[in-house]
Amino acid sequence: MGHVRGTINLATANIPVEDSCNFVISNGGAQTYHLKASSEVERQRWITALELAKAKAVHMHAESDDSGDECTSSPPMTAQGVGTRNSEVQSTLRTLGSKVEDLSTCNDLIAKHGSALQRSLSELESIKPGGETSDKIRQVTERATLFRITSNAMINACRDFLALAQAHSKRWQKALQAERDQRVRLEETLEQLAKQHNHLERAFRGATVLPASSSNTTADSKEASETSAVTMPRVDELNHSSQLKRCGFGQPPPRHGLQLLLWFSKECLYFDRNDKMVPLCDPDAGDFGFHLFENRNRNGFQLLPGINFPYYVVGNLNSDGADELPDYVTRAYTGSYDNSNKDRIIVSLKNGYFDVVYITEHVDEWNYDPNQTYRLNKNLIQFINRKNKTNFLNEMGIGFTVNVTPEPPPPQRNTAHTTVNHNTKPESSRSRGFWDLCTIL
Numbered sequence: 001m002g003h004v005r006g007t008i009n010l011a012t013a014n015i016p017v018e019d020s021c022n023f024v025i026s027n028g029g030a031q032t033y034h035l036k037a038s039s040e041v042e043r044q045r046w047i048t049a050l051e052l053a054k055a056k057a058v059h060m061h062a063e064s065d066d067s068g069d070e071c072t073s074s075p076p077m078t079a080q081g082v083g084t085r086n087s088e089v090q091s092t093l094r095t096l097g098s099k100v101e102d103l104s105t106c107n108d109l110i111a112k113h114g115s116a117l118q119r120s121l122s123e124l125e126s127i128k129p130g131g132e133t134s135d136k137i138r139q140v141t142e143r144a145t146l147f148r149i150t151s152n153a154m155i156n157a158c159r160d161f162l163a164l165a166q167a168h169s170k171r172w173q174k175a176l177q178a179e180r181d182q183r184v185r186l187e188e189t190l191e192q193l194a195k196q197h198n199h200l201e202r203a204f205r206g207a208t209v210l211p212a213s214s215s216n217t218t219a220d221s222k223e224a225s226e227t228s229a230v231t232m233p234r235v236d237e238l239n240h241s242s243q244l245k246r247c248g249f250g251q252p253p254p255r256h257g258l259q260l261l262l263w264f265s266k267e268c269l270y271f272d273r274n275d276k277m278v279p280l281c282d283p284d285a286g287d288f289g290f291h292l293f294e295n296r297n298r299n300g301f302q303l304l305p306g307i308n309f310p311y312y313v314v315g316n317l318n319s320d321g322a323d324e325l326p327d328y329v330t331r332a333y334t335g336s337y338d339n340s341n342k343d344r345i346i347v348s349l350k351n352g353y354f355d356v357v358y359i360t361e362h363v364d365e366w367n368y369d370p371n372q373t374y375r376l377n378k379n380l381i382q383f384i385n386r387k388n389k390t391n392f393l394n395e396m397g398i399g400f401t402v403n404v405t406p407e408p409p410p411p412q413r414n415t416a417h418t419t420v421n422h423n424t425k426p427e428s429s430r431s432r433g434f435w436d437l438c439t440i441l
Contacts, residue, residue, distance in 0.1 A: 008033065011057040015050055020142075023047060044146045048109060048153055055105040056098055092168050099161040106154030113150050117143040191240065202234045235304065235358065239377040241384075245396050247374055249359050250343050254332035257343025258396050260315050261359065263329050264345055265384035269354055275378065277354035283312040283347070289322035290314045293346055303368055304358060307348060315344040328389070344368070357381060 008031050017023045020040040026032040037043035120140040238244050250257025268288070269277045283290035293311040295304050304311065316322060317333045318341060333340045346358040360373040384392060 005033070006031065009057070010050065010054040011061050013054060015047060015054070017043075017047070025050070040142050041145050041149070044149055048150060051109065052102055052105050052153070055101050059098065059101045092164075095164060096161065099157060099164065102157040103154065103161065106150060106157055109150045110147070110154060113143065113147045117147050191243070194239070195243075198236050202236070205234050235373055235375045237375045237377055238359075238380055240380065241392075241395060244376075244380065247372070249361065249372070249374070251396070251398065253398060254334065254338065254340040255343055256317070256329055256332055256340060257315070257359065257361065258393060258398060259329045259332075260325075260343060260345060262384060262387075262389055262392055263326055264314070264357075265381050266387075266389070267326070269381075269385075271382060271385065275382075277357075277378070277381070279349070279352075279354055283314070283349060284310075286321045288314060288324045289316055289319040291316075291319065301370070303360070303370055303373060304346065309348050309350045309355065311346055311348050313344050313346045317341045 008025060008027055013025055013027050015023060015025055018034075021038070021043050022034065022036045023043055023046070024032060024034055035046070037046055117140070120136070120143045123136060238247065250259070250261065268280055270280065272278050281287035281290070284292075290312045291314075293313040295302055295306070295311055317325070317330055318335075322330070342362040344360050344362070346360060348355045357376045358373060359376060360368045363369040363372075387395075
């Protein structure tokens with residue numbers, strides 16, 4: 001191994017050429033090295049390698065200056081896995097950046113040597129046959145050799161860049177897939193937490209009781225005062241289509257609730273610039289079977305919160321105006337006592353806009369099921385509004401075509417402790433059905 005004469009910083013060095021075999025490396029000051037190659041081709045190989053190293057040194061120096069402050073001010077990674085992944089990505093990006101710098105340097109060298117080769121060819125064409133011909137031919141040959149060496153260097157740099165990108169592509173794809181899976185898990189966790197929060201809040205509200213009566217009050221008077229108190233309902237809110245599917249509204253066929261909700265979201269309203277729900281019908285006039293929903297008390301319970309604006313209900317396929325509903329909503333209706341006419345949508349009308357939207361279902365002719373009553377988030381209604389009809393119904397697990405098989409009426413049961421009476425009279429009908437022939441006990 002030869003003796004080391006010294007070192008020089010290539011980032012600030014100049015590499016001029018003296019003649020066909022000699023070249024100089026100098027930093028413009030105290031350090032200057034004169035080097036000699038065995039041939040001009042060997043000299044050019046050294047110059048090409050030194051210029052590539054110089055470009056890489058300049059790039060690394062600039063990168064360290066730019067990122068120095070960021071590295072010192074950024075907090076340390078607390079998750080070891082995330083920190084390792086980020087370090088791998090940063091290392092790969094730095095390697096790719098250096099390869100791009102190599103390609104840029106080779107491109108400059110190719111342009112430089114290509115221009116020299118073009119000038120030599122022009123000079124060769126302009127000279128006359130004689131003694132200078134052999135010198136010009138030798139010069140052109142050397143220029144062509146230099147151009148070939150530089151081109152090979154660029155080709156090798158391109159090959160390295162491509163191999164590195166291909167080697168890391170699968171790793172990046174796996175990293176992106178892991179990020180997507182983690183996001184899905186976080187969304188599911190948030191959804192479960194929101195559901196648990198709603199249940200806890202509902203349980204807390206249900207546990208709130210009136211103050212205890214005085215000691216001389218009898219047990220009968222306590223029970224009478226508790227039953228006479230009005231309990232405000234707590235209605236769960238649906239924020240996502242997956243929640244809508246899990247709650248069971250409009251399922252299974254021949255129920256029509258999902259088709260009714262699809263029609264309501266896409267054809268019965270539109271959203272203005274302020275994301276307000278503007279009606280495309282007149283509920284007060286009875287369009288599409290809309291009628292007033294009184295939300296009256298029974299046994300101290302209400303189905304929905306009490307407000308100063310009217311509620312309207314739609315979905316009774318046996319009411320006046322329901323024949324205006326589209327075919328995909330009414331096609332499964334059998335006209336018999338079954339589940340094909342049990343779903344409803346209840347909306348509040350405030351200052352000419354639809355304010356709050358609920359979905360519910362009948363548990364008998366007079367009462368709705370409070371445990372199957374949900375408030376729809378406005379974002380969910382906008383989602384349905386933008387959805388294609390077929391895609392939405394397929395996502396909910398049903399389609400447009402429904403095979404309807406009438407079911408016999410279920411046995412009567414006592415539902416007084418879980419049901420709500422909302423109207424003083426049953427919904428209007430155009431024809432006599434099962435309930436018209438029965439006596440409610």
